[in-house]
Amino acid sequence: MDGKSGGSNLPRITEKFEYDAAIGGNCRLDNEITTFQHCHRRMEEIKALTSAIANPSSTKLVFQKLPKHMRRRAMSHNPNRLPRKYRLAHRAQMSKSGAPAKTKRPSRKYRRKPANLLLEYQKRKRSNIWLETHIWHAKRFHMTTKWGYKLAESSCDKTFRSSYRATIKHCLIQDISHVGNIEIRGPLDILRNGFERMRGRGTSMELGICAKAYIGGQREGSIELFSIDSYPYGALGRFQFIWKRPSENDTQQTLWLFAHPSVYQQLVDELCKLFDLEVQDDVSSKSKKHQNVATTVELHEMKNHLNRFRLTGPLSHAILTAAFKPKVAPASDEHSWFSDYLGNEQNSFVHETHSNHWNKLEHIKSTAELPPGMILALNIEDPRINRPKKRTKAVPSIESLVQSVDEEACCTIPDFNGDSVIWDLNQRERIQNEKVSTHEICVQRNKNILVPGERCAFENKLQAVPVLLIQRPGSKNPKRLGYGGGYDVIIPPGYGISTWMCLIMWGAKPGALRETETISREALEDEFLPDTETAVINSNLTENELRKKYFRRPPNKRQNYLKHSIASPFKCPWPQLIQEWCTYSTNSKFYVLRDKNKLREIEQFLGGRSKTLTNIDENCLIPVSLAMNDRGNANKFSIICLPKKQDLRHNRTNRKQFINKPVLTEPLAIDQNETKRKLLRFHHLTTLKRLRRQRIRVKRKNQEYSEQKVIIAPPRTANLINSQYDRMCELWLPSAPKTIRQQCSREVFGYLTQCQFMFHEAKVAGIGYVTVNGIRKLSKSTGNQVLVRDSNSLNYRLATLACRCH
Template sequence: MDGSELKKGNLPKIVEKFEYDAAVGGNTRVENEITTFNHCHQRINEIKSLTSAIANPNSTKLVFQKLPKHMRRRAMSHHPNRLPRKYRLAHRAQMSKSGAPAQTKRPSRKYRRKPSNILAAYQRRQRANIWLETHIWHAKRFHMVSKWGYKLAESSCDKTFRSSYRATMKHCLIQDISYVGNIEIRGPLDVLRNKFERMRGRTPDLGLCAKAYVGGQREGTIELFSIDAYPYGALGRFQFIWKRENDNDALRTLWLFAHPSVYQKLVDELCELFELELQDDLENGVKKHMNNTINAELYEMRHQLNRFRLTGPLSHAVLTAAFKPKITSTSEEKTWFVDYLMEEKNRKIHQTQTKHWNDLKHIKSAIDLPPGMILGLNIEDPRINRPKKRTKALPLIDSPMDDGADVCCTIPEFNGDSVLWERNKCERIQNEKVSTHEICVQRNKNILVPGERCAFENKLQAVPVLLIQRPGSKDPKNLGYGNGYDVIVPPGYGISTWMCLIMWGAKPGALREMETVAREALEDEFLPDTTSSIVNSNLMANELRKKYFRSPPNKRQNYLKLSIASPFKCPWMQLIQEWCNTSSPTEPKYYVLRDKNKLNKINQFLLGKERNLTDIDENCLIPVSLAMNGRGNAKKFSIICLPKKQDIRNNEKNRNEFINRPVLSEPVAIDVNETQRKLLRLNHLKMLKRLRRRRVRVKRKQQEFVDRKVIIAPSHTTKQTKLQYDRMCELWLPSAPKAIRKQCTRDVFGYLTQCQFMFHEAKVSGVGYVTVNGIRELAKLGVNQKRKLNQVLVRDPNSSIYRFATLSIRYH
């Protein structure tokens, strides 16, 4: 607009600005100018409240909530020291108003690591489970489990499965088996012989009172049963040692070593057998049972000795390097060993044992010694005979011994003598033991040359030990595997001896290695009819079943579709009952066949050299070993099935064409409980929702009459939930299967109890048990087909594939 237009009076038209006002809901006119006085007058109340808030800050937020986000920590609400210093006082004031308890300062690590406090904590933790003397050492390096009332090492934290096997084959593996309990029985030899005849099997094996064992020079192994119950009621396999008889000893002493799962059962059977009564007085911390009529006594020495097991060809070399016989000296202080050598007989025993041990130093392995040989030694304190760093002990081959064959084949008369048989001496040895701290202090004072022996170490008391030779496996395929020594050490010297053997090259093992050694030797640690096996199988089945149901339904293996009736346990009783020809209302008992003559007859029957098995009881289980013919893997609880004619033809066809496909695959079965499970779960959820709605209605009614907040009542549905869980478990996996023999398309006549890849055979092998009637059916099938009689089908419980395996009778 130019000036001429202004002069004419043409003023510009003012355009009004309209904006949308959300509060009014339409257009409104906005002022071009605002008067300051009027605006402040209208906002005077807001200014006053803002000024008051700045002068008197009152906030609902806590102090630690006002910090910037990058400085906030979750632990600040409980630990004021997490906050900056200037906020700590205000934070404590806020926490005290809420009624929170004052935070007590945790004791310092220096206080917690005091010896007295550590000891008190250890004693508190041992109330639930008993600790071995090597527990602290194992707890730092192994996975620990609670078993049989003990806290035991299960497996190493490192990957040591193959290295442990190499140790058993070429080196030395050591295991702490001090959980094996000791029972001492005293009485006349005739009484002991007659009584134990009622508990042993009627087999041609050597008995408890055989001449080979009564002299106290060898350790024996025996199968014991309940009183007058053979062949049923098996207790287990036990090791035993006789104390050497003196000229004036009318009573004989016997040590029985029992597994903790059957220890109390064996004690009860022995008390009933000898008619013993528990005495009120306790002698040296052991339980005492007596029968004055027959002059018999029983002592429970469950935690009185340490026992270590050394396995492998270098076990002898490790013991030779670690155990040095104590040299007699007149300048020693007053110890038990000085008093022991005052008698001429004891000096002769010590000299004989020392000479025999020195003569055996140059042998290569323990397998060269007589089976079960016992050797007692009085050695130097193991703490003064360990190398500075871990060293691999090797056999001494530089100077071979003279007349080696005679030394290895003969056992001196006094070999088994030891003061470990006397409980008062063992208690004195434990009390007179010099602590490791005192040894270090004295060594620092008296040592002249670093690393050399000092005079103080020669004054330490001797330590009595018992060495027991183990011959190893008797199987021709792996003869001698697992040979080594068992070392019995007095109480108080367990960890000292353990560390000495470890430093000389022994590789530590645990319960897993115990099963591996037994499996590689084709032996079963627990036979199915023994008390130990029943206890352990029930515990394992409960653990595996709980683990199975902890997984969500879409992650569980549906065993109903796989036609597997019992994936976590071997139902021997039901298997025997379904295979017995006679139908009786009572459940038949079962037992494992141990008679080697009958086992040999069954083996000849499979080879076609024996026509019938009429004298074999139908209620017995036959121990067998299986080896997979080709590909395929089998695990524990795998089923052993009878093949059909078509299976044998398909297997031969695949072998001729070099095809590795399976001969048979189990068809997927129909899960008859699937609909019922879904309906049961739906009804259960409806019930829970209905109960919750009922509790909500009750809460709302109560809220109408009170001012405070009403909390909803607890559900109290634990009983219903537990019942629902049990019903669902039964629908997923019935605890009492309807059929075992006919659970799948092939007849089941046995189970595998141990199976894995065998290193010495380079194939998958295992041990198991089958029924007698199943062996007969297998033989009929082989005769009709004019083929081998030892080919069976094996199927893993988690797979639908059948594989052929070779069956052979196992002489355990």
């Protein structure tokens, strides 16, 4: 509208103008266009485009002609990145320049294919042995390499407290299949006389390995074994064993010994030396065979032949009752090892007796109601068909809370309770070979199942699985009576992961090596006693790891143990400690006191009920337990010191005034090696610079007479640097301390081997070992009160000392 129209509503006809930036000026546009003329003009353009598409003459490739939003960087070497209709032309273009070289490794999707995974697993198993449950653990646990195995160390979740609750109120399961098995066969008299030499005659220890309580194959036993005729020195460790019940006319007895992998080979060597065994070629068996033709004693190494799971807690029996269902006798037309086994009338009677005995024990509330070490053999259904749909917590039924328990079944053990085909190697191999795969079970279940969730006829035809159930009584300490009790389950090879998954789904909480150490600490037991070869090897490995970790830190971030008066922060120097406390002997050999009578005598001496200690060797270490009286913390390698009377008076004064200060603070000592380290470092750096200047001079001299570029020679100072590193480590932490007993302001007479907050005590407590003369001196002055100091602290705290005699 024109502003000068005076408000008129008549439209004003104006010309349409458009500015052309390329040409400039005004341009008049037509108000209409003829369709025929427009198509005629566009026809030539359409012909040109069609000709260009049909006869391409440009140098662009197919993937370069795509719109920008469809282009990918990988299209140049991967045709599958292009749309399907362009792939053939792209391959034709790329073939002219030759096929591209495959420099990239196969994708993860390719590597994760089942066939490729199996090849990868077989390759990785060469260096370290895998258990059957390895893959399940590797997805959920931190794995570690120990004793030639790849084992689970701790859960990826925070399960420290929950694992303890499982051992107290529920059930904790651990795979201890790395514990090796040794089978020994021979006449009973020869075996008894031989093992007496390894046990120590005339000692007041537990029952021997050939005692009547174990020889019938009804119970599992535990015994400490030593090198031949070397008791009390040369301890090998503690071993579990079970006997196979002999037949009526059998003169040979069969014994299974279960040994920790760290001491397995050492035990085999001692047994071969004891019974004069020689290695024989055994082609039919996968295990090594040692034999003595004269005495008819045989030894078979059955390492990695069996699966062994450990269930700890009061609900262990409820979980096994839900998971293990005795196999019903198959139909007459079926052919399996179980049908052949039941073809014998005696075997059929044994199977029926085992099943009835297991059903009578269904309503017990805890494994503590069973005879200690009881062995029960079962032929159960395949664990894969007794697995719940979702994870369920198996608990004792309501009937078990109302009905009375069959006392006769709980207190008696049938004579043939341990009879099982799992003792036979050929039967174990047959069971493993005839096992139906899980894939086949799923396929048959989809074909034959009528009602979802119900059992089909095919599942009833699966072969039986023989297992051995071994009751574990737990701790014998009156304060922790029965703690750590449960079951050990021995399973044939091939059924490890199947049984493991079944027990997990019924509510068992998985644990690892960390839980084994926690259970032993809460039970006031040491897994490896200091005088065993296993403890020495593990101690040296731990010391090397901690020293390397310590020296990886810069000097200003390291704790100066010389100023803190700590002689051995990463190891317990037992030989030097014993030698400094002995009054008449200069021998550094020592052993741990295991005699129960003498340990009870020491317990009475510490409690004030006895005034003297007699007939106790000074070269022995006394196992003790400590509990912190008040505040304070301690860890592994903490020192146990003798307090003075003034320390106790100072502590009483602080407690009356409600002061939570430490009893004593160690004054900082003078580091006499500090100046030596600085001078050594200065001379070392000076030497390295001098050697570099020499190499530079040689390089420049050679460059003057050479037309090509001369490179400076390599330093070749590795030996010099290593020797410097060793000297500096020795000045920081001397490998041979001058004294252990007088290393600080209070006399040291022991070390802690394990210490942490204990749930049983509801305070910081631990276990350790002390010297005999140290206990004598302690009892004369302060009774059973000792000072404890961590290696990373200067503060001394009071603790109560007690002897571990259970």
